[in-house]
Amino acid sequence: MEEASTSNDAASISATILEEEEARKAALEEATAETILPDDLLPGVGDEEMSFKEGVQKGGVSMALVLLLLSIVEEFDRVAITVLGPDIQETLNISDTMLLGLGSFGGVVLVLSTIPFAWLADRYRRVGVLSIATGLWAGLVAFTGAVQNAFQLAIGRAGTGLGAGAKIPISPSLIADQYPIAIRARIFAAEALGRPVGQVIGPFIAGGIVLLAGDGPEDWRIAFYLFSIPALILVVAIFLLKEPVRGAYEQDAVLGGKLEKAEEEPPVRLSSAFQRLKNVRSFYYLVVGIGVLGFALVAVPTTMSLLLEEYYGYGAFKRGWLISISWAAALIAIPIAGKIGDKLFRQDPRKALWLMGLLVTFYGIFVTIGVRFSNIILLIVFYTLGNACQGAAFTQMGPTLSAVVPYRMRAQAFSLVGVYIFLMGGFFGGILTGAFSDAYGERTALTIVVPPAALLGGVLIMYGSRFMKRDISLVVEELLNEQEEERRARENPDQVPVLQVQNMNVSYGNLQVLFDVDLEIRRGETLALLGTNGAGKSTALKA
CATH class of the missing domain: 1.20.1250.20 (MFS general substrate transporter like domains)
Incomplete structure (x- = not known):
């Protein structure tokens, strides 16, 4: 009976690990999925024709x-x-x-x-x-x-x-x-x-x-x-x-x-x-x-x-x-x-x-x-x-x-x-x-x-x-993010981060080691990067 219980526990643990791994992969695929916006949101696409003289x-x-x-x-x-x-x-x-x-x-x-x-x-x-x-x-x-x-x-x-x-x-x-x-x-x-x-x-x-x-x-x-x-x-x-x-x-x-502050950047x-x-x-x-x-x-x-x-x-x-x-x-x-x-x-x-x-x-x-x-x-x-x-x-x-x-x-x-x-x-x-x-x-x-x-x-x-x-689409998203940051700065100037990272991706050749990293550090905050050897801590700081 004990051997059967031990076998069931091992099978349960293995199944849980596999489920968690599948969930992790699905989350990663969703996070890294390519976004293609509809044509009416892409600058210049679907616009009316402009004459050369007018332009x-x-x-x-x-x-x-x-x-x-x-x-x-x-x-x-x-x-x-x-x-x-x-x-x-x-x-x-x-x-x-x-x-x-x-x-x-x-x-x-x-x-x-x-x-x-x-x-x-x-x-x-x-x-x-x-x-x-x-x-x-x-x-x-x-x-x-x-x-x-x-x-x-x-x-x-x-x-x-x-x-x-x-x-x-x-x-x-x-x-x-x-x-x-x-x-x-x-x-x-x-x-x-x-x-x-x-x-x-x-x-x-x-x-x-x-x-x-x-x-x-x-x-x-x-x-x-x-x-x-x-x-x-x-x-x-x-x-x-x-x-x-x-x-x-x-x-x-x-x-x-x-x-408003594009030229100041x-x-x-x-x-x-x-x-x-x-x-x-x-x-x-x-x-x-x-x-x-x-x-x-x-x-x-x-x-x-x-x-x-x-x-x-x-x-x-x-x-x-x-x-x-x-x-x-x-x-x-x-x-x-x-x-x-x-x-x-x-x-x-x-x-x-x-x-x-x-x-x-x-x-x-x-x-x-x-x-x-x-x-x-x-x-x-x-x-x-x-x-x-x-x-x-x-x-x-x-x-x-x-x-x-x-x-x-x-x-x-x-x-x-x-x-x-x-x-x-x-x-x-x-x-x-x-x-x-x-x-x-x-x-x-x-x-x-x-x-x-x-x-x-x-x-x-x-x-x-x-x-x-x-x-x-990526260019449009970056402009929208920039606009959102300006809005945040106007509404909560004290909450403007002194360091901000968005969608940071880093690769060595064909090996990608960082995927869409986001972080913000506000004035007075202390941030510690924790992780095992090779997790990408030094890479993130260098990037």
Whole structure:
């Protein structure tokens, strides 16, 4: 009898333990379940259409116009390196790999500078930071025209990368805060026109300057001197812009008004921002997809110019107008994509990001087909279609990041896009393409690098689109929590916690160790963290 009783007790204890474990798992699943709010609570989703004119009247013309002009002028420098690359090679006696590597090195410096610039943008007037950086960039463009060897060229390209690094995190965050959600894709598209406009007229200007100067071996230098002049004018124009209120349109859409103390809140630390951004799944897949695409994006323009010079024997001016033509279709595709993007976002934000991934894939298809043709007309036609798809695709990136990332972290989010494009893909893609080019020729190099980069990049972006509503819902919840905290502070100012933690999640790689930790400590209180070894006490304090 005693043995039977003991057996029953053991079975009862085991059953109780199993029940408690099941209850614990159910509670954990409920606590960590993803919340997707209905469309009418998501900013910009289901809204009525807003005309471009009405949106610009609300945000003003000056911000969009100055940022567009800055994009055009910065593109002149990139175009000059691409179009005049063979002339620079001849003057400085450097190889394809060296030329592409130096161009990629400037991209690396640009990327590394975006994170410090994002830090500055969160603490100071963004227009002031951008103005100073533009002045630095203009000076280094002029210096590029005076270089005498590869080492000096490396310094010049690194300097221009440093100066241009501010635009990546600052320009899109300014647009997101300056213009209504309903026209963001169209405003981002308008700013994105700077690249094709610069690409269309830049080669003519760069090649024309060299031609007018006599088309001598050293005349490429004059183009860089002249391109620095409009940049210096923009330094003043940017500085005079009015700084927009951060997150104003999201606050109006979700809360019906602006938070009273939003501007008084301290900036989010970079480490905290990166930890938060890890939980934004659509952002993660977007930046990784763009990083993979970067293997092709950075290397293709220079390699194409080398192809035109080596296979067809074209000089600087002819290369210039051929590359110019290849961006003409983008001038039409980008505004169309912006209008479609705003419409898709109102219907379902996931469709807008899916469109971006699809266009990235078509970019790779068209470029790969084009470089296999020896006929120059067919090559340029397909390259033109590829550039149109690329330009149209990137009109959706700004609105997507502005929607899924909390407004206090936008600058950091956009800085990471640059990191992934140039550091993950651009630098290594440039070196890889240059090595293949030296060994097998430019056609083979592009055929090897472009298809996998564009296909995999596009698929990753399309996959990430499924998480957009979930990520926008998280942004809305954070705004509502912030509003609730302001209400509590008004009603019970003595009960405002001196330390507050909400929804803290920490993981080491794929192992998550803290799940949605909440705690508050008020003035005069003492809090003790108790737990076994490895429970996460030290991790919580560090986080």
